Amino acid sequence: MRRNRGSEGIRRMVRENAIEPQHLILPLFVEENLDARTPIKSMPGVYRETEKSIVDIVKQADAAKLGAVMLFGVSHHKDHTGSDSMRAGGLLDRMIKRVKDACPDTVVIADACFCEYTDHGHCGPLTKDGRVDNDATIENIGKQAVIAARAGADIIAPSGMMDGQVASIRNALDDQGFIDTPIMAYAAKYASCFYGPFREAAGCSLNKGDRKTYQMDPANGDEALREVALDIAEGADMVMVKPGLPYLDVLYRVKETFGLPTFAYNISGEYAMLKFAAEAGALDYEKAAMEMMMCFRRAGADGILTYAALDVARQLNK
Ligand SMILES: [Zn+2]
Structure with missing residues (x-):
């Protein structure tokens, strides 16, 4: 076996997987009424962008030839339903327009959910007993998706794990003439503690309770396949597994079973582990990030959503 590993040239020749900038998707946070971009403490190197600074970073993503960017709003207009995200002129609408105006060729993925816009964070x-009202949510998510598509979003990515949300979005988009807008479903999204830093970043920590009634139990693998099958039947064009690293087995099974464009979300906690380990001198951030990305590819990911996207792309573009 060692003969095929004898030199960098031979290793490169027999390498089974590759990582290119187009495989990387950069998630970004946009906060309204913010004077200057603000660092997120739990995610070194990641910022809450202003509605102006977002353009600079998307231009960097464009220049680095990343596959896409995904936008998350940090709202100052929260209410019980998250209505700001369902109205023209709201943060969701404005941030997508701003990015598409500045970088029309950049693929913009709109995260479709309400937790960044609700005052309770769900x-x-x-409902009266404090559970998320599934059917009210999927009616609203269709409205939100149309706002995003009308603003210029290229892909709609529902992340709330509500039953029927993909079908509801597909119907709403088709109704309004957005028949060519694809849906990337967060098909298998787990109730994970690794989301911790994201909640700080997006300002969507829960007042009380957890998300276990709608997000998946980390103990389950077969259930992920049922979730993905349902989303595909409802019209998902691409699927995602989230989190990434602790769920590579799920990613592999999903890609093997369905063969759809399949994405992994290398989430905030995974990024933070790498950053803080590097800060402590325990490992090399650049090498570790590159290895992680390759492992996602080996497990079957067509693309990876990652906060390290620009760092990895810079290494690749060197
Ligand atoms: Zn959510």
Whole structure:
């Protein structure tokens, strides 16, 4: 076996997987009424962007030839339903327009959910007993998706794990003439503690409770395949597994079973582990990030959503 590993040239020749900038998708946070971009403490190197500075960073993503950017709003207009995200002129609408105006060729993925816009932090309005109202949420998510598509979003990515959300979005988009807008479904999204830093970043920590009634139990693998099958039947064009690293087995099974364009979300906690380990001198951030990306590719990911996207692309473009 060692003969095929004898030199960099031979290793390169027999390498089974490759990572290119187009495989990387950069998630970005946009906060309204913010004077200057603000560092996120739990995610070194990641910022809350202003509605102006977002353009600079998307231009960097464009120049680095990343596959896409995904936008998350940090709202100052929160209410019970997250209505700001369902109205023209709201943050969701404005940030997508701003990015598409500045970089029309950049693929913009709109995260479709309500947790960044609700005052209680859940992914949809609550019933009297404090649970998320699934059916009210999927009606609203269709409205939100149309706002995003009308603003210029190239792909709609529902992340709330509500039953029926993909079908609801597909119907709403088709109704309004957005028949060519694809849906990237967060098909298998787990109730993970690795989201911690994201909640700080997006300002969507829960007042009380957890997301276990709608996000998946980390103990389950077969259930992920049922979730993905349902989303595909409802019209998903691409699927995602989230989180990434602790769920590579799920990613592999999803890609093997369905063969759709399949994405992994290398989430905030995974990024933070790398950054803080590097700061402590325990490992080399650049090498570790590159290895991680290659492992996602080996496990079957067509693309990776990662906060390290620009760092990895810079290494690749060197
Ligand atoms: Zn959510």
